[in-house]
Amino acid sequence: MANYAIDVPNQSPSAPASRAEALRRFRFGDQLFRRTTKASALLVLLIMVGIIISLIVGAWPALHTFGLGFIFSASWNPVTEQFGALASIYGTIITSAFAMLLAVPVGLGIAIFLTEICPYWLRRPVGIAIELLAGIPSIIYGIWGLFVFVPFVQTTVQPAIIALFAPIPLLNQLFAGPAYGIGLMTAAFILAIMVLPFITAISRDVFLTVPTVLKEAAFGIGCTRWEVVRSVVIPYTRVGLIGGIMLGLGRALGETMAVTFVIGNAARISPSLLAPGTTISATIANEFSEAFGATYLSSLIALGLILFVITFIVLAMSRLLLMRIESTRAK
């Protein structure tokens, strides 16, 4: 098309007019295209701002009533209408952090195996299985968690953990009984299983982008496979890896249904990881439909606002991390 605009005048005597017209037409098309894409991009911003504003407006009565105390109070009492978000924030952060602690090493391990070690005939089936895992709706994880995983954890895993850590001073607080089966740790396990496919799939994809030349050069100078992965593959793909992990963390922070089933839904802060707790999204999902009164509703919306802010902070931190990596690389 661009060639046409240039070529036409050479062939036709009435060149200037039609050339100008053709150019104008293209400019119009260009403009239209630019405006459409710009509008699409702005729409996202607009929706985002709209959500923030409506969250703030909705949360205002609660924030106004409780002030900063809303964030630092662990009381969640619908009867006296004393609401504080601390127990929910605590549960959200603990379960997500614990889930990432489990999922990141395993996810990276699977990705390294798939790209570096796995025989070719096995790569596709394992890869597809992981992608399928990512496609399972969260409610299924919740039901499976409650009916299959929780009884197993309660009768097998938790008694063993409690017995194992009982003689060790600090750890026996962290893993104190009784074994409910349900609780923060079980929720973190389920979350880890849920975010695993995201981390695996993305790390596998970015590992595949490492130029073979680089790896062969490393092997050529006598590196072991582990050294190649550690010193070539991971440094080369750092940015992508962090992106994948953050995506997983984002999902873990906001996950609702599966967590609600297995976390125990108790607005309390206990030192033990085996104790029941709650998360922000679980509290909202559980209580929204039966929330009587303006303060109650507003407090639930304020919880939503806090989750929004936490997600934003996580995103900002990952950006910062990336920027630091870029700047050290530049040096």
Add this chain to the structure above:
Amino acid sequence: MKINIAMRAALFACATSIAAVSVHAAEITGAGSTFGTPIYSKWAEAYKKVSGNSLNYQSIGSGGGIAQINANTVTFGASDMPLTPTDLAAHDLVQFPTVIGGAIPAVNIPGIGAGGITLDGVTLAHIYLGKITKWNAPAIAKLNPGVKLPDLDIVVVHRADGSGTTFIWTSYLSKVSPTFKKNVGVNTAVQWPVGIGAKGNEGVANNVANTKGAIGYVEYAYVTQNHMAYAKMINKDGKVVEPSAAAFQASAAGVDWAKSDHYYVILTNQAGAATWPISGATFILMHGKPKDKAASAEALKFFDWSYHNGGQIAKDLFYVMLPSSTVKQIEATWQKEIATK
């Protein structure tokens, strides 16, 4: 403004007899209580067959039901928690009960079957306050002479979602224990000092079934359908009672609804030898001066039909109908307080 009883009866007879050829199929809209959803939908299904009028009921929870009727977007709201007369007056609302249900303490104690253990209100309150933590605690042993109670931790299970069942449960515990009233209180959701929260009746039932030493409260239907072990209760008259439809009904029969203030009656801990102490009714809210009078009239016709013809459906779904004396009073209230003309 009032409809003459005879005329209304005639109207009703008319409506049912010409149902098949009825041309104007009005739609009644309602929203609220999830506890009442199964019965309202089944009644509506049966009512549509005889009247041609359909009910569009949205199971959005009691809180949502109250908000919707206040906003005038539905013909009736449904709530598991009765509104106080002040709240009713503030929004020009009339409330009346529809069906009765009960909350049952389901237990999972090795060696103890259905009704194999007896509890009283104070003991139950202390369990839910975390003051009694073992099944062989002296307070429980005293109520169960001859029963072999294990040295087992009590795992308290409660509802995580806001629920009418929680309202009935906390209302009972607050009536029998001042400490519970002071520390926890009465609501559809409360701050529990101990225990794990499960979603819905099925969640509580499942948690109790899976956890040795667990106790949790569920609606009657879940106990009978899942053949769960439960505790018998000692009621206000000091009698040991088994949960049953008759025992729930007994708790409503003793109430003089006529003397009640706008049906603001909570059926927990009622007197009577046969009374199950943890019973409760679910309520309908309608405007006294509705905007859409025709729709309100249709809704009342629906409830009238249900009171008189919905007994079998209620029984199948493990709900309990109100005693006929109460129904008469409710219908008199409609005449007096809801302007459908």
